[in-house]
Amino acid sequence: MDNEVGHEIADALGILLRRTTRTQLHQQLTEGMGEAVDELTYPVLSALARTGPRSAADLAPDVGVDRSGVTRRASRLEAAGIVRREPDPADRRAHLLVLTEEGQRAVAELRSRLAAHIMASLSSWPAGEAEAFARRLRRFTVDGPFG
Template identity: 55%
Template sequence: MTQQGIGAQVAEAIAELLRRQTREGVYAELTAGVDPAVDAATYPVLSALARWGPRSAAALATEIGLDRSVTSRHATRLERAGLVLRSPDPDDARATLLSLTEDGQRAIAAMRGRLARRLDRHLADWPEAEARAFAAALTRFVREEPFG
């Protein structure tokens, strides 16, 4: 297979992963029963805060690709559930930062555990060396920031 052919194959696989229907299905599975405020819509807010730490709603919106007002609305819902905390931004008195509470951290840990177990089940039929090579190659691909 030529490099161009490999690129096309990878592009198709990424497109399938990024499909809204695919994401929402995974998010629904991960969030089931965690908290009524946690669903496919609010999951990206929690996940991003866990991954990148405290952020303003505007910065978080940019990171997750949602409108600022939508991100703020989701954050408010999560704040009311005790999963997200708003606090003054020490670098900008006009802004507030969103961060995870301990309950939010526990929720993320539970959901990430579910995701890891789901992926382990999916890869269980792969030869171990192939699964490890896939994980290493995917990690390398992502870390090299092909689009960043």
């Protein structure tokens, strides 16, 4: 395997990781989900769904904004009943952000929409190719440069 393949993968990752690409996708996925669930709050919901309860400071690197940015987004989600704040048992001064039942339903809907969006984009692929891609992508994320 030569560097050509590495360059091709790097170019594709560059497109996937662009903030504008993510924002456009998040806008599509959150359409009609209510005022609090939008392209700004989607990363907070997604991170909480992946990791479980966390403080705003701990979420900040995953979300890509500073602690105060996470706090502002979480406040919108809290006002809508999608997240709640609980005292952090490890630090009495801090609070953890936790998905409520409503938040878990919102995340389930967002994941369903994302899966459907992905599958629609793969609908023209030959039989078995999407499954092979999924396995290889998983392997790349586990064994590749991100692990």
